[in-house]
Amino acid sequence: MSLGERPFSAWAPRNRALSGLLAITVLSIALRLFGLGSRVAHWDEARVGYWILRYQKTGVFEYHAVIHGPFFPQVNSILFQLFGASDFMARLPVALITGLLPLAAWLYRDHLCESEMVALALFLAVNPILLYYSRFMRNDVLLAAFMLFALGFFLRAHATGKARYLYAGTAAMALGFTTKENVLLYLLSWVGAGALLLDHRLFLARNHERGWTGVFIEYAKRAGRGISRFAPHILLCLFEFFAIIVYFYAPRARGVEGPGLWKAVGNPSMFGAVISEATVGSWAELNNQWVKSQGHAYLPYFEHFVSVLEQGALPLLVFAVIGFLAARYVDERPRDLVSFAFYWGAVGILGYPLVTDIKAGWVTAHVVAPLAIPAAVGVALLYRWGREAYEDDDDTGTAAAALVALLVVAQVAFPAVNFVYMHPQDHQVPGMFGGQQDNYLVQFGQPADGIGPTLEKMQAVSKANQQGTDVLYYGYVNEQSSYIFYVPDESDNDYWKPANGWYNRLPLPWYTELADANVDSTMQNETLENRKPPVVISRTEKQPDLDKHLPGYVAYDHELTLYGSETTVYIKKSALRNADMSA
Structure with missing residues (x-):
C-alpha cells in the first residue's frame, strides 16, 4: 500500500x-x-x-x-x-x-x-x-x-x-x-x-x-x-x-x-x-x-x-x-x-x-x-430489526427482514431500469409480472420511440444543403380554423412569442435550430413542385396528397407525441446520398 x-x-x-x-x-x-x-x-x-x-x-x-x-x-x-x-x-x-x-x-x-x-x-x-x-x-x-x-x-x-x-x-x-x-x-x-x-x-x-x-x-x-x-x-x-x-x-x-x-x-x-x-x-x-x-x-x-x-x-x-x-x-x-x-x-x-x-x-x-x-x-428501522435478528441468531426474523429488503430492491430496480433506460419514450412497457402496462412516468409530449435516426438524417441533409430552404413544413387549417405547421411569416418565430402554428412542430424546431437549418412553410402544392427542398414535413393524413408531388423522396412516419400526432418526414434520396447517409 x-x-x-x-x-x-x-x-x-x-x-x-x-x-x-x-x-x-x-x-x-x-x-x-x-x-x-x-x-x-x-x-x-x-x-x-x-x-x-x-x-x-x-x-x-x-x-x-x-x-x-x-x-x-x-x-x-x-x-x-x-x-x-x-x-x-x-x-x-x-x-x-x-x-x-x-x-x-x-x-x-x-x-x-x-x-x-x-x-x-x-x-x-x-x-x-x-x-x-x-x-x-x-x-x-x-x-x-x-x-x-x-x-x-x-x-x-x-x-x-x-x-x-x-x-x-x-x-x-x-x-x-x-x-x-x-x-x-x-x-x-x-x-x-x-x-x-x-x-x-x-x-x-x-x-x-x-x-x-x-x-x-x-x-x-x-x-x-x-x-x-x-x-x-x-x-x-x-x-x-x-x-x-x-x-x-x-x-x-x-x-x-x-x-x-x-x-x-x-x-x-x-x-x-x-x-x-x-x-x-x-x-x-x-x-x-x-x-x-x-x-x-x-x-x-x-x-x-x-x-x-x-x-x-x-x-x-x-x-x-x-x-x-x-x-x-x-x-x-x-x-x-x-x-x-x-x-x-x-x-x-x-x-x-x-x-x-x-x-x-x-x-x-x-x-x-x-x-x-x-x-x-x-x-433504517427495517435494517436495525434485521441486524438485531441476525445478532440474536433469529433465523426467522433475519429471513423476513431479508425478504422485505429484496422486495423493496426489486420494486425500485425494475421501474428504474424499465422506465428510465429501456423504455423512456414508450407509452406501454413490459410489466414486472408479464404483460403490458401504461408508463405513467413518460408525459404525453414525449415523442414516441424510433424518431431519433430520422432526426439525424434531417439534420445531416440540412447541414449539407448549400442553398435555399432546408426544411419545408406543409401546413393546413384544421377544423378549429387554426394553422397546423404553417406560419405566414417565419421571422415571427425568431423572438417570443412564436406563431400558433409553430407549436405543432415541436420538438422538431429544437433539432432544426441545432442544425442551423433554413426553415419555411407553405400550404400550396405548387411550392412543393417548384422548390424541392431536401426535407418536407407534414401530418401523415396529408400523405396521399403529397406523395404525387414528392417523387424521389423517402417517407418516414413518426409520432411527435406519445400518440395522436402522426407526422411524415420526407427526405430527398439525393440529399441523403450527398450527406453520405442511407435511406
Whole structure:
C-alpha cells in the first residue's frame, strides 16, 4: 500500500456515513450521465431549448412564466457556447446538480442517524421518478434539489451557529426561485409544517404549569434569539438573494430598445429599470400567467398523480408512513424533521393535482423528495430489526427482514431500469409480472420511440444543403380554423412569442435550430413542385396528397407525441446520398 493511500484508508472507517454518502453520490451521478442524450427531446425540453438557442443568436431575453424560471436560459446558454448544444448538454446541469442530492443527507446529520442518512441518500439516488426527471431538461427535480439543500443548510446554521451555512442556504433557495414558480408552494408548505410542529408543542403544554401561552412565548423568545444571533448576516443574505434573482431574471436587450443587464453595466443609470423588470416586472408576469390558468376537474388529475407515485415510488411511500409513525409514536419523543418532511410531502399529494395545469409525472418529484426523509427512517428501522435478528441468531426474523429488503430492491430496480433506460419514450412497457402496462412516468409530449435516426438524417441533409430552404413544413387549417405547421411569416418565430402554428412542430424546431437549418412553410402544392427542398414535413393524413408531388423522396412516419400526432418526414434520396447517409 502506497503512502498516498493510507490517509483515506484510515479516514474511511472513522467516517463511515460520509464515505458511504460519497460512494452513493458517485453512483447517483453515473446513473444520471449514462446515455443522457439518447432520449429524443420532450416537447417541453425542445421548446425551452429552442428559445435558448434563439437567445444566443439574438442576445434578447425576457422572463416568460409559461416556460418557467430563467435558470436554463442563463446557465445552458453559457454551456452551449462553451461546449456546443445537444440533448446531452441541455440536460447536463440537471443531471449533475441532482446527482449531488445524496450529499444533502449529510446536512441532516444533527437529526438523522448514520443508517438513516445512507437510506436517504439511496432514495435520492435511485428513486425511479427522481432518476427519470433528473435526466430531463426540466425544472422540477432541480427545484426539489435546491430546496432540500437549502433546508439542510438552514438546519445546520441553527445547529452550529455558523453563518456560512446561512449564506449557502440563501444561495440554494435563491437558485430554487430561478427554476420554477411553485417554489412559493414550498415556502407555504414549510410554514404549514412548522405551524403543525408548533401545534404539537402547544397541545402537549395544555397541562403544563405555564400553560400553552407560556410555552408559546418561550418558543417565540427562542426564535428571536436565533434570529438575533445571525442579525449581522441577515441583511447580507437578503442582498445575496436579490443579487441572484436580479442576475437571472434581468432582461437582456442586445440590439433592441429597453433596459438590459449588460447595457446597465455601461450605463449605470439603467440599473433601476433593470432591477424593476427583474423583480416587479417578473412578479407581474407571473401573476398574469396565473390569471390565465384554467381550472380543471380534480379527481382525474389526482388519480394520475397517485398512479405515477404507485408506479415510481411505492416503496418510498410505504416506508415514509412507517418512518413517520415510528418517529412519532415509537421514539421517546416525536422527531421534528421527520414530522416536518412528512407533512411537507403529504400536503403535496393532495395539493399538486389541484394547482398543476397538465397531467405530468414530473410534479410528483415535489412530493417524493421530502417524503424520502421519513422513508429513510422507515428503511433504517427495517435494517436495525434485521441486524438485531441476525445478532440474536433469529433465523426467522433475519429471513423476513431479508425478504422485505429484496422486495423493496426489486420494486425500485425494475421501474428504474424499465422506465428510465429501456423504455423512456414508450407509452406501454413490459410489466414486472408479464404483460403490458401504461408508463405513467413518460408525459404525453414525449415523442414516441424510433424518431431519433430520422432526426439525424434531417439534420445531416440540412447541414449539407448549400442553398435555399432546408426544411419545408406543409401546413393546413384544421377544423378549429387554426394553422397546423404553417406560419405566414417565419421571422415571427425568431423572438417570443412564436406563431400558433409553430407549436405543432415541436420538438422538431429544437433539432432544426441545432442544425442551423433554413426553415419555411407553405400550404400550396405548387411550392412543393417548384422548390424541392431536401426535407418536407407534414401530418401523415396529408400523405396521399403529397406523395404525387414528392417523387424521389423517402417517407418516414413518426409520432411527435406519445400518440395522436402522426407526422411524415420526407427526405430527398439525393440529399441523403450527398450527406453520405442511407435511406
